[in-house]
Amino acid sequence: MAVYSQTQSLAFAARSRQRELTGIWITAREAFWIAIEALRAHKLRSFLTLLGLVIATTTLIVVMSVINGMNLYIADHIANLGANVFIVHQFQWAQGYEAWLKARRRNQPVRIEDYNFLKENVTGYKNIGAEAWRRMDVRYKEHALYEVELSADTPSMIDIGQAQIESGRYFSESEYEHGAMVCFVGQDLVNEFFPSVDPLEKTIMIGGLPFRIVGVAKKIGTTFGQSQDYFVNIPLTTYLRTFSARPGLAVSIQAWNATQLVPLEDEVRALMRARRHVPYKENDTFGINASDTIMDLWKRLTASIFAVTIGIVSVFMVVGGIVIMNIMLAAVTERTHEIGIRKSLGARRRDILMQFVMESGVMAGVGGAVGVLLSLGLAKIADILFTASVPVSAVVVGLLLSTSVGLFFGIYPAYKAAKLDPIEALRTET
Amino acid sequence: MASQVETSSVLDRQAPPEEVLIRTEELWKTYDMGAAAVQALCGVTFDILRGEYVAIMGPSGSGKSTLMNLVGCLDTPSSGKYWLNARLVSELTDDELAYIRNKEIGFVFQTFNLLARATALHNVELPLIYNGTPSKEREEKASEALNMVELGDRMYHKPSELSGGQRQRVAIARALVNNPSLILADEPTGNLDTATGDEIMNLFDRLHESGNTIVLVTHEHDIAARAHRIIHIRDGKIDRDERIK
Numbered sequence: 001m002a003v004y005s006q007t008q009s010l011a012f013a014a015r016s017r018q019r020e021l022t023g024i025w026i027t028a029r030e031a032f033w034i035a036i037e038a039l040r041a042h043k044l045r046s047f048l049t050l051l052g053l054v055i056a057t058t059t060l061i062v063v064m065s066v067i068n069g070m071n072l073y074i075a076d077h078i079a080n081l082g083a084n085v086f087i088v089h090q091f092q093w094a095q096g097y098e099a100w101l102k103a104r105r106r107n108q109p110v111r112i113e114d115y116n117f118l119k120e121n122v123t124g125y126k127n128i129g130a131e132a133w134r135r136m137d138v139r140y141k142e143h144a145l146y147e148v149e150l151s152a153d154t155p156s157m158i159d160i161g162q163a164q165i166e167s168g169r170y171f172s173e174s175e176y177e178h179g180a181m182v183c184f185v186g187q188d189l190v191n192e193f194f195p196s197v198d199p200l201e202k203t204i205m206i207g208g209l210p211f212r213i214v215g216v217a218k219k220i221g222t223t224f225g226q227s228q229d230y231f232v233n234i235p236l237t238t239y240l241r242t243f244s245a246r247p248g249l250a251v252s253i254q255a256w257n258a259t260q261l262v263p264l265e266d267e268v269r270a271l272m273r274a275r276r277h278v279p280y281k282e283n284d285t286f287g288i289n290a291s292d293t294i295m296d297l298w299k300r301l302t303a304s305i306f307a308v309t310i311g312i313v314s315v316f317m318v319v320g321g322i323v324i325m326n327i328m329l330a331a332v333t334e335r336t337h338e339i340g341i342r343k344s345l346g347a348r349r350r351d352i353l354m355q356f357v358m359e360s361g362v363m364a365g366v367g368g369a370v371g372v373l374l375s376l377g378l379a380k381i382a383d384i385l386f387t388a389s390v391p392v393s394a395v396v397v398g399l400l401l402s403t404s405v406g407l408f409f410g411i412y413p414a415y416k417a418a419k420l421d422p423i424e425a426l427r428t429e430t
Numbered sequence: 431m432a433s434q435v436e437t438s439s440v441l442d443r444q445a446p447p448e449e450v451l452i453r454t455e456e457l458w459k460t461y462d463m464g465a466a467a468v469q470a471l472c473g474v475t476f477d478i479l480r481g482e483y484v485a486i487m488g489p490s491g492s493g494k495s496t497l498m499n500l501v502g503c504l505d506t507p508s509s510g511k512y513w514l515n516a517r518l519v520s521e522l523t524d525d526e527l528a529y530i531r532n533k534e535i536g537f538v539f540q541t542f543n544l545l546a547r548a549t550a551l552h553n554v555e556l557p558l559i560y561n562g563t564p565s566k567e568r569e570e571k572a573s574e575a576l577n578m579v580e581l582g583d584r585m586y587h588k589p590s591e592l593s594g595g596q597r598q599r600v601a602i603a604r605a606l607v608n609n610p611s612l613i614l615a616d617e618p619t620g621n622l623d624t625a626t627g628d629e630i631m632n633l634f635d636r637l638h639e640s641g642n643t644i645v646l647v648t649h650e651h652d653i654a655a656r657a658h659r660i661i662h663i664r665d666g667k668i669d670r671d672e673r674i675k
Contacts, residue, residue, distance in 0.1 A: 023562025346532020
């Protein structure tokens, strides 16, 4: 007898182990369809249950989209110093307020001598230029524009910076050498002063001095609603002669390519330190700023926005999860008799557990999907009003997060269902 | 899990001979009702052979439901031993019992216990789902079982669209679908009118003729009279064990 059952049992055990594997898949599929069925049977209830998760997912994705959109925007409009360009300036731009205060006491502005020194001594740059800024009132006849961005540049800046020529030309080397009274104007000035006339060769008054227009820049557009075309450029030498003898400069240096950028920065840093006699262990007394420095600052800013969002979304998610748990507890009570039937037919604890965890997971997943759809619509609107771009990662994170919340908060009700006594459950009438 | 079930039977040297499907030895069941302990079963011992048609009879409160739950592996005894199909099942865990219920036992209940939202076919498929039968094979077996109870044309109806007798036949198809070694029916005609009840009992007769072992729990004499042997239960003990055919 024992031998009989042993041989039988070995074969049987092997067969049932194989069944076990396919069995999990089969019961999982059954659980999935039960979940879909339950969702369809209780549409309104499911919708109300999922509201929290939908809002959480939507918030998460919309905020991520707006931040992502702003990142792209910043990279495009603000941090765009030009291709492979870095700027030597009195300050390191992307640093905290404390560091900035300290630097202000300690750092010398970058002067025209520094520029000339770098121009002479740095090897292998593609382009070097310098500029100084200030706001000036500009007039033409009876028209006036106030606080126009006056930028005093070297002629090379047209090849380094953002501005492009629409008509006329930039000022020449010889105009620069002689400090000629010429200027290059942005579109806003053209629109105000010369709406229907060719602006070239006209003379406008900048800070009370006459300047002849030699060129007009292409329209750039706005950044955060601020026009980028409200500017006028004059030669730096002219500026030194007329408005400010010793302005602080920003020296732009352009490398040939991206790989040369860092070595070039290092060379410039070494030269500047040597020129300013900065001791070995001291910090720089100037700043070297590249696009990524600005992006860094920006990202630090958005990181705090993002952290707040994470907090809010977590609260939503937890609340949404608790609502799901609540409704699942109700579902378990409601379906106690069904659980009894399933158990009497051979459903094990883990089959029942899977059924209910699957149900809350599918429910939450559907909530996440609805949230994704909603956020796609909202992101579109946000893009029209402001800027937004939905990153794929946000969609994936949103879906995964809401589904896992459902799975997690489904565990307790499912566990309660799984450990129901089959006799008691069968006896419960619904 | 399956191998654990096997192991316990392999180690069990007292296992009854093969022709004995059910052997109980001094089954006791005590319910702890707060202060007082209620003795529902007080040492029940009997054998049921393969192919027998047995009715368990007794008034309400006699312990026959408790006995049915134990025989049906829905519950475990407080003490005593129970072998089903040469396997000692009285000491198994919940999940192991679920496995035995699935493989060895087909239940037919008084209230049918069908899933209201599922079709007849899906109801019959349920036991096959829980033993991991692939969907195609499942559908074949389930429709075969439904044909056997003459409901081949009602496969896609939900229980609410079926009459009481038809519902009970779906339940019987579900009980048969896994080829269990035991069909355990608890007042199978209790919710049916006499004519329909007769039909269902005729169906049980046919199942018995084709070799199934049937245990019927009832309190009605004419239903019990269909069986070949009646075990009378009273106050948690076997009162009488009579062979009538």
